[in-house]
Amino acid sequence: MPRSVPTLPTPDRRPRAPEGGGAPPASPAGASGETLPGWDLTDLYAGDDDPRLAGDLDAAMTAAHGFRDRHLGHVATLDGAALGRAIAEFEGISEVLFRVMSYAQLRHAADQTDPDIGRFYQGIQERVTDISAHLLFFTLEINQLDENALADRMAAPETAHYGPWLRDLRVFRDHELPEAMERLLHEKDVAGRAAWVRLFDETLAHLRFDIDGQSRTVTEALDQLSDTDRARRRAAGKAIGAGLGAQTRLFAHITNTLAKDKQIEDHWRNHDHPMASRNLANHVEDAVVDALVGAVRESYAETAHRYYALKARWFGLDRLAYWDRNAPLPDAEDRRFTWSEARDAVLGAYGAFSPRLAQVGQRFFDNAWIDVPPRPGKTSGAFAHPTVPSAHPYLLLNFMGRTRDVMTLAHELGHGVHQVLAAPRGALMADTPLTLAETASVFGEMLTFRAMLDAETDPKRRRTMLAGKVEDMLNTVVRQIAFHEFERRVHLERREGALSEERLNAIWMEVQRESLGPAFAFDDEYKVYWTYIPHFIHTPFYVYAYAFGDCLVNSLYAVYQAGTVDGFQDKYLEMLAAGGTLRHRELLAPFGLDASDPAFWRQGLGVLKGFIDELEQMA
Template identity: 50%
Template sequence: MHLTFPAPVFDANAQGASDKNFGDLPNWDLSDLYPAADAPEVQRDLDWVHTACATFAADYEGKLADLDGAGMYECITRNERISQVAGRLGSFAGLLYYQNTTDGERVKFFSDVQDKLTTSTAPLVFFSLEVNRIPDETIETMLGHADLARYRPIFERMRKMRPYQLSDELERYEHDMSIVGASAWNKLFDETVADLSFTVNGEDMGLEAIATLLSEQDRDTREAAAREIARVLGLNIKIFTRVHNTLAKMGDVEDKWRGMPTPQTGRHLSNDVEPEVVEALRNSVVAAYPKLSHRYYELKRGWLGLDKLQVWDRNAPLPMEEKRTIHWDEARKTVMDAYAGFDPKMAAIAEPFFDKGWIDAGVKPGKAPGAFAHPTVTDAHPYVMLNYLGKQRDVMTLAHELGHGVHQVLAAEQGEMLSSTPLTLAETASVFGEMLTFQKLLADAKTDAERKILLAGKVEDMINTVVRQIAFYDFECKLHEARKSGELTSADINALWMSVQGESLGPAFEFMDGYETFWSYVPHFVHSPFYVYAYAFGDGLVNALYAAYQEQPEGFQDKYFDMLKAGGSLHHSELLKPFGLDASDPKFWDKGLSMISGMIDQLEAME
């Protein structure tokens, strides 16, 4: 998962967590951002941002249309520097918070930094609004300036928002209210999830630990975990229902004021992707449910010897799969060998993540669940968060998040405004890293049983990335549409959730009582509405890219690294052109989906 504004630790040089099964798991060293939360550098930069924003507004508000190209270039670079310093502060505070979301000091520090940055940057709200009032011909004249020309994508994206921007006063009001708006509900969600406590076989654990039990070999353990998750979510469902109701209504109100035609429009704009491209992706995946998830889970039902699969069987290992804990050093070697096999430069970029405290891997009380790679700012480096539990999927998660990290390092040369990729493209390098790791493991497999286990695992991961995420997207679309008609009860949201589950997973499944609440802990619905289709976009794109790599490996690496270096400076159509690919063509998505179908063909042939 790629986070845009995360998290840190008050002891910025804490020692790595150690586990007798996993080895020495690294902790973040956040001193590359700031020495500590109470370091004078933090206050220095907060003061600098406050002054810089006020000075910027005094120098430019009401005057942008009168600038020439050189003047606009100076304006942009000053704005970019403010973003860099503010981003460093926000990243540090966020990374501390996500490392322990239940620590009161970290919670306060994160909230205080967000509050101060929101207040300080309020004077900048005028900038995009005023740019969008400048006539097109004036902007074109400015962009004739050689240094400013590279920022053309920034102006183009801003101007796509022209039809939807509010008055200056309302935009300022929304900016000032943001800290008690969506971000406050996000924090309530995060803190509620972090506080959840589950008990299985007499052992107390958090969400991350119990979720991993769903992939245990023992079916009774998987069932106990699933039922305990359902029980605890049921106890907290009122909070989650309130969070989702509020955020969906907030989105509806904003969309109405802005005149956005659909709840998804804002996400498509921020992703710099056309609605019809997303619709083509969604329709291709839904049409493929029978030949992908339905077909695979019917195979799995037979392997497990069951009349019906239950939700606790979805990620179950195959019967012949050995239970094995993967040591951290082995996980590192597996991923690094795969990266080096593609290109030694890729491994060289990934190496510092392990050696310089750029990864936080251990499962710890209060730590946010899941995983992410956060780019921080372009004059620092990314940080990766994992919750490593020694499973094969954890190795793939490491490969995934390191792919993000490599992408973020390469894109940093674009500078603060152009380095960040839209979410649809942000998943490209991460999913490609997973694919490289999988192909390495498959090539090294010594028996048909090993190959079968690896193929099945990869198919499941791809189904989770493509089928499951598109089902999530459909759920969100239904939720936001239903909320327009009034408050939704927990039962209403549960029903929407179940309406997409049977369709996507297929007839091999039946669903236990309580599964209807499993929507409630998915963080993407809260933090980044409609984010989830980006995973399917990224997987389909990578499948097509990998097919191109297999068909014509000569020179592929250079084109691939150029694509990552471009960051957010090019539209997806331009990025894919060197590979002869076009995401607007429905056949593009069918090509990606056929790779998954082909792996299921191989599994069927092994029967």
């Protein structure tokens, strides 16, 4: 069981829900006037007052009490078959709690400004935390078994089935605390870290930005930074800076508090640097992460600096303003896709690669598994939430019809398909670490981009599409490693004391100038743009996983294009179906790839450099 209540994934990019809690209200019309679909949560529970929800919580509490009474202090006495049966029982209780928590999290994500939903979400968090606290002893006692004792029990098929889960559990063996301390940390989480995260989410959801006399949500304001009209982009950038600037004191306090909270826990758990716990959870060695970060930072001049200098020339500017970073090219059409066009483009690309991949993806559209339109109060960005193996994933988007939104659909559908294929592994072994979780999503983006580019014959539109892909890759690789550097420096400096708003702003500007390069001019208000990044708050040091996934997929896709691996599609689907049972070395071995080799990261970055080379030739 996790040491804290299960949470939604951090968003990838980025009228009220009904009292019953099933589907959101009729969705607003898209660009073409079509009705955009919302999700229906009744596959989890029929509503907040569903008797099944209350019954599951009561049954889970009874089961957790019984489990603790039978096994507390006795795990070491269980033989192999008995231990396997105990793990299966633990998994069953966990799945019920994951189902309940998933429903509450999805309800809250659909409208973070509704106080009734907020109270419901908080109540479920507290109830699930109370129940799961009774189970904490179990994994701690398993980790107290010595290697020989555990190996002896692994001879029984009942326990051997859970071998990958036990392997991953043992990673934290040297960083666990006595059961009473673990339980205290676990129970206090809802009034500690989780409460600060909720404060951040709801503050951001309530913010409105005055743009030319119109009140905009954060999703709408950020979308306007991609407008074709430079004056409108500037207005959005200035308004976002003003709105965030008015809340910087609060966001700085949240950041300092959570960084100190992490520092304290890292100290007690004997983690020797701020990224250590995330690297362990990702099952990736420190040296591999350091190689990735180093390779990306060394590439700044040949990737981001070079591309944005080219973009400035296209705009006829000596330097770009920060609000030009995601601007369409000057001669680009303001193409807007309908939802149907986006769906067909993504499924078509998936199907051309593997009919089975498209068949699984089709289920998300045949059923109400995706919440598509932006709404006031809805969380910004996008995510795929796996819920539980006995149900199915749900996707959240904020679809505005841009090409980037089509890529976001391809990305999140990749996550969803991955989660469906891995579900047979069960609640304890279906999830993958963040680094590998990004594989299917980024691969889905690449499939969709390549299909759309190959179908385009107009040179101008091809250049526009290629530039858009380069910018997405820069956002996924360079920008996320810059985020990683910001986090790393903030957490290291926080060990010496709280950081002022001015110091947080200064660190942000230093990493932005380093990563984006001399082609940019940054107005003063840009210094507070760190405040809206949810990754820093939800999941510290999540962000390097995006760069890891993008470079990994670039190398993987190069193997696919080269045709050097027989049965690539089948091997790829087997990799996804493995869920969390295999590590990155084992998953990549069938493709002849090794992430511990620095050349692996250079190969991935080489794809990005090649796209920029092609754009320079077009210019």
